[in-house]
Amino acid sequence: MSEQTPKLPPFRQYADALRDDIGREALKAGDKIPSENQLAERFNTTRATIRKAIALLRSEGLVVSHQGKGAFVRPRPQVRMLGAGANYRARRATGMSNFNAEAAAQGQRAVQHIRDVSEVPAPPEIAELLGVERDTPVVVRRRLFTVDEEPMQFVDGYYSTQLANGTAIAVPRRIRGGVHAVIEDPDGPIKRRVARFVEDLDIRMPSPTEADDLRIPPGVPVARVLRTAYDTDGQPLEVLDSLIPCDRHIFRYVIEVPVSA
Known part of the structure; x- marks a missing residue:
């Protein structure tokens, strides 16, 4: 019997979905990421889990956060x-x-x-x-x-x-x-x-x-x-x-x- 691939934690799954949005430019450089409430509703999860997903994207350099303004797709001049x-x-x-x-x-x-x-x-x-x-x-x-x-x-x-x-x-x-x-x-x-x-x-x-x-x-x-x-x-x-x-x-x-x- 073949082994099943371990299921990713929910916050990783949501981070993957947002990373895909950024990769295919559904979210472009400089765009504001939807609010925690909007994302929690989209993924049917909690705001705490969404915060972990955004933190993961921030650690990868894909997202930047501005106090009082929210999270944004990081511009990447190349x-x-x-x-x-x-x-x-x-x-x-x-x-x-x-x-x-x-x-x-x-x-x-x-x-x-x-x-x-x-x-x-x-x-x-x-x-x-x-x-x-x-x-x-x-x-x-x-x-x-x-x-x-x-x-x-x-x-x-x-x-x-x-x-x-x-x-x-x-x-x-x-x-x-x-x-x-x-x-x-x-x-x-x-x-x-x-x-x-x-x-x-x-x-x-x-x-x-x-x-x-x-x-x-x-x-x-x-x-x-x-x-x-x-x-x-x-x-x-x-x-x-x-x-x-x-x-x-x-x-x-x-x-x-x-x-x-």
């Missing part, structure tokens, strides 16, 4: 990041940094806020990716990316002092076209071309400070992305250490498979 070489070159051709160009192509306004530019000892992971000894001085550019005034990610860019010193990379201000415009400028001091990226992703829950600074609701994880850029000789140019709330980005990777000989 930037679709396409990992493909042709896309990178197309975005670079706009004269904007890659992230800003990607957001602009989707009708959004991205701003990069400089938090700090300084020399620091290379952390172990960064040193390994940049090909330098641990604690070797490197230049770091710490930034906060926002889209339509919503914090989207922290990005720390690391560069060898040999590459960065004496260029705009080591200066604490924004760079027109981004750091890669400096690296690839044929009339500039570096004159190297970006040829390849390698990304390492780690998904985890944010620390309390990270959740506060990036306005991350309970239950939403973050992606830590280490992205290393290499030149045509296979030498590392840059390591970006990004902390990205997972409810605000869609990553799409296009992987070209060589045709066998």
